[in-house]
Amino acid sequence: METPVSLRQIMTVAEMKAADAAATAAGTPATTLMERAGKGAAEAIRQRWSRRSVVIWCGPGDNGGDGYVVARHLRRRGWPVRVEALAPPASPSCRWAAERWRGEVHPLNPAVSPADLHVDALFGAGLSRPLDGPAEELARAAEGLSACIVAIDTPSGVHGDTGQSLGGAAFRAALTVTFHRRKPAHVLAHGRAACGAVEVVDIGLSDTGAGDLVENDPSLWGARFPWPSDDAHKHARGRLVVVSGEAWSTGAARLSARAGLRIGAGVVTLLSPPGALAVNAAHLEAVMLAPFDTDAELAALADRAAAAVIGPAAGVGEATARNLTALAGTGAALVVDADALTSFAHAPDELFARLDRDDVLTPHPGEFERLFPGLLKASPERIAAAREAARRAGTIVLLKGPDTVIAAPDGRTAVNLNGSPWLATAGSGDVLAGFIAGLAAQGMESFDAACAGAWIHAECASLHGPGLIAEDLPGLAPVVLKRLWDQRNHPLP
Numbered sequence: 001m002e003t004p005v006s007l008r009q010i011m012t013v014a015e016m017k018a019a020d021a022a023a024t025a026a027g028t029p030a031t032t033l034m035e036r037a038g039k040g041a042a043e044a045i046r047q048r049w050s051r052r053s054v055v056i057w058c059g060p061g062d063n064g065g066d067g068y069v070v071a072r073h074l075r076r077r078g079w080p081v082r083v084e085a086l087a088p089p090a091s092p093s094c095r096w097a098a099e100r101w102r103g104e105v106h107p108l109n110p111a112v113s114p115a116d117l118h119v120d121a122l123f124g125a126g127l128s129r130p131l132d133g134p135a136e137e138l139a140r141a142a143e144g145l146s147a148c149i150v151a152i153d154t155p156s157g158v159h160g161d162t163g164q165s166l167g168g169a170a171f172r173a174a175l176t177v178t179f180h181r182r183k184p185a186h187v188l189a190h191g192r193a194a195c196g197a198v199e200v201v202d203i204g205l206s207d208t209g210a211g212d213l214v215e216n217d218p219s220l221w222g223a224r225f226p227w228p229s230d231d232a233h234k235h236a237r238g239r240l241v242v243v244s245g246e247a248w249s250t251g252a253a254r255l256s257a258r259a260g261l262r263i264g265a266g267v268v269t270l271l272s273p274p275g276a277l278a279v280n281a282a283h284l285e286a287v288m289l290a291p292f293d294t295d296a297e298l299a300a301l302a303d304r305a306a307a308a309v310i311g312p313a314a315g316v317g318e319a320t321a322r323n324l325t326a327l328a329g330t331g332a333a334l335v336v337d338a339d340a341l342t343s344f345a346h347a348p349d350e351l352f353a354r355l356d357r358d359d360v361l362t363p364h365p366g367e368f369e370r371l372f373p374g375l376l377k378a379s380p381e382r383i384a385a386a387r388e389a390a391r392r393a394g395t396i397v398l399l400k401g402p403d404t405v406i407a408a409p410d411g412r413t414a415v416n417l418n419g420s421p422w423l424a425t426a427g428s429g430d431v432l433a434g435f436i437a438g439l440a441a442q443g444m445e446s447f448d449a450a451c452a453g454a455w456i457h458a459e460c461a462s463l464h465g466p467g468l469i470a471e472d473l474p475g476l477a478p479v480v481l482k483r484l485w486d487q488r489n490h491p492l493p
């Protein structure tokens, strides 16, 4: 069975608080939620580690309360547990949990008391100011110990919504156990690294439905993947065109074209300036080639295409801007990347005016800054920046990076989690543009295509690992596609 979309939902700290309040209002006491949270965290720890000595650092709020519950459950299982408190319990639920811990409570040892495992239950996702005093000292002393630290909800000192340190020191963990849903801190680059593995414990909060911020995963788009029908023919599988650069910069467009073909577009044509025809012809097999001289000729060639890629090594300037305008006048869904983005740096609104809701912009942070000056810096995190960019542009925006964010103008947003640094290699973005456009050419809705393209792209990179170059990526797509195909025919239980 596929994972329901709602299980892949990411909730902000405020949304989580609201879900918590709704449960309490509906009759589930806060202490019941805390008991489930702490018990679930203890179980997650026992699943990962055999019995060993553990020190639990408890804060004064509900995160600390979870810590006392973890302590009780681990001791019940025979684990040697030492509880250290930063301050006496201050919240009612924390007091409740502390009263049920029958062992000793020691003051926090900022120099790290020796143990095989340490549990950070100082502060959770709602922390609003930097760690200070003994908590900060402890975070510094615990640097380098992350392999034996388990964080409850979030590593203390990390902001739940941004994943950034609140300033000063923050903990890093091997495992973070959170509750109900992941928060942005668990998926965005810095926070994700601080969390280590993330496990989500169900604490019985009611299903809040499929929110519009989700993890990017096949459960999001797998059911709508454009597999060919039995009576498919190549033209029915979707026509894709890719605009080539001049003779000395043709490789990027060929990478996109090959990627589009590999991901299933039936017919892929590279549209090439006359001066680049010879070099393109020398390097193409299944990808077809057609010359264009003017933007009008380009539009005519693209007229029957379902999707188009423009940007990879297309050249920055007037000609690319004109070519984009010509393509925008066809019915093709556009994937606008690289030089096509930069060609509008002086007038981003002119670009946005030419695009439709089914077009996709694929900027890396540098290109994003050119189209949306200051937005990344002014936003609390990348999710908010990408969402605002999609709203302004009226089109889909895929903001690239270790935590690629895909946002649609209607608010749908997905964060890609399967990326790896092997993708940080020249040309990998060109392949991504080709994957997305290849899926759009097959009729996949553009937000789905962007999400599926990003996920498959990252999956290909993980399959290869060290030594990856962009040329390898399209050739790895069949392995990933086969897995998706097999899951479709034989869904996992």
Ligand SMILES: NC(=O)C1=CN([C@@H]2O[C@H](COP(=O)(O)OP(=O)(O)OC[C@H]3O[C@@H](n4cnc5c(N)ncnc54)[C@H](OP(=O)(O)O)[C@@H]3O)[C@@H](O)[C@H]2O)[C@@H](O)CC1
Pocket: 016, 017, 019, 020, 033, 034, 035, 037, 059, 060, 061, 062, 063, 064, 065, 066, 091, 122, 123, 124, 125, 126, 127, 128, 129, 130, 131, 132, 133, 135, 152, 153, 154, 179, 203
């Ligand atoms: N939501 C849910 O559904 C469930 C949530 N659960 C658990 O509850 C946790 C959230 O609990 P929480 O809101 O009490 O936040 P927590 O991070 O524990 O305390 C932060 C407060 O401490 C205070 N503070 C004092 N000294 C401080 C210092 N040096 N540095 C900084 N702050 C300091 C400070 O108050 P201030 O002094 O600023 O007024 C601040 O407001 C959550 O992470 C999860 O583990 C589960 O039980 C299951 C159900």
Ligand SMILES: Nc1ncnc2c1ncn2[C@@H]1O[C@H](COP(=O)(O)OP(=O)(O)O)[C@@H](O)[C@H]1O
Pocket: 338, 364, 400, 401, 402, 403, 404, 419, 420, 421, 422, 423, 424, 425, 426, 427, 428, 429, 430, 431, 432
């Ligand atoms: N550290 C990283 N972890 C995960 N993905 C990464 C990382 N660095 C880069 N990527 C991915 O690699 C691709 C690079 O694209 P881009 O910067 O456009 O490169 P190019 O222009 O050379 O093709 C993007 O999909 C990006 O998300």
Ligand SMILES: [K+]
Pocket: 063, 120, 121, 122, 123, 124, 151, 152, 153, 154, 155, 156
């Ligand atoms: K914590």
